[in-house]
Amino acid sequence: MRTALTIAGSDSSGGAGIQADIKTMMAHHVFGMSAITALTAQNTTGVIDIMEVTPKFLEEELQCIFTDIYPDAVKIGMVSSAELMEVIARNLKKYNAKKIVVDPVMVATSGAKLMEDTAIATLKRTLLPMADLLTPNIPEAEVLAEMEIFTEEDMIAAAQKISEAYGCAVLCKGGHQKNDANDLLYQNGTFRWFRGRRIENPNTHGTGCTLSSAIASNLAKGFSMEESVENAKNYISGALEAMLDLGKGSGPMDHAFRVEGVY
Ligand SMILES: Nc1ncnc2c1ncn2[C@@H]1O[C@H](COP(=O)(O)OP(=O)(O)OP(=O)(O)O)[C@@H](O)[C@H]1O
Numbered sequence: 001m002r003t004a005l006t007i008a009g010s011d012s013s014g015g016a017g018i019q020a021d022i023k024t025m026m027a028h029h030v031f032g033m034s035a036i037t038a039l040t041a042q043n044t045t046g047v048i049d050i051m052e053v054t055p056k057f058l059e060e061e062l063q064c065i066f067t068d069i070y071p072d073a074v075k076i077g078m079v080s081s082a083e084l085m086e087v088i089a090r091n092l093k094k095y096n097a098k099k100i101v102v103d104p105v106m107v108a109t110s111g112a113k114l115m116e117d118t119a120i121a122t123l124k125r126t127l128l129p130m131a132d133l134l135t136p137n138i139p140e141a142e143v144l145a146e147m148e149i150f151t152e153e154d155m156i157a158a159a160q161k162i163s164e165a166y167g168c169a170v171l172c173k174g175g176h177q178k179n180d181a182n183d184l185l186y187q188n189g190t191f192r193w194f195r196g197r198r199i200e201n202p203n204t205h206g207t208g209c210t211l212s213s214a215i216a217s218n219l220a221k222g223f224s225m226e227e228s229v230e231n232a233k234n235y236i237s238g239a240l241e242a243m244l245d246l247g248k249g250s251g252p253m254d255h256a257f258r259v260e261g262v263y
């Protein structure tokens, strides 16, 4: 069985973070493991508190994982502080981690800050250069490319800039655009659109986490980057189309929509 690791924060409401990642890996029949960077007390209406693990504890989690069950792919999500970023970068290098997908989570769907502003410079120096794929949403791509994004041409320019700066593939996600949900993959100097109609579902809590762990699951199974993005885009569309409706705010998707029957 193929294996994947998520390095991210726990979401007590189960729709984003570690919980979304493990559910997504399981739906892909990939064995999911986790190195938790922080606990969050949150639900579909917002984040009320965050408790980070210590750098020592995160190091021990990574050591336990990499010295025993080696992950075929790694997904990095919420990492709130510079210190934890340093621990992750050092250990991924030490254990020669492969197929690294970095979702540069900065702000939750509800608007809560999940990364300290002062950590952005460390993110750029440590984690981004190690990534095989970066998956910023539009506001994150604006921060990383240091430009505003309004049009599809702007998405291409920003993705190119980020790809060249960090030597990796970039998937600029279009979930925050007004019309369709079109994602742009930029790699090796060329780009390809993964277009999807906007699904009228207000329950989009954890879409970014789910997409990046679906990509990591596909990479773990040996699919190419383009195939992995295509399969993951189909998965997220299906999970949104299942129209799960839980909670009082922006609810989670149905991660298991295709587990019965198809699998
Ligand atoms: N309403 C929608 N209909 C169809 N696809 C969507 C919709 N909203 C988001 N997506 C898709 O979900 C994926 C995640 O995109 P998005 O830009 O929302 O990420 P994000 O902002 O990082 O997510 P999060 O809200 O979890 O932080 C992308 O593939 C995007 O196209």
Ligand SMILES: Cc1ncc(CO)c(N)n1
Binding pocket: 008, 009, 010, 011, 016, 017, 018, 040, 077, 078, 105, 107, 108, 109, 114, 205, 206, 207, 208, 209
């Ligand atoms: C723990 C966690 N990671 C990421 C997100 C982004 O959706 C969230 N809301 N919570």
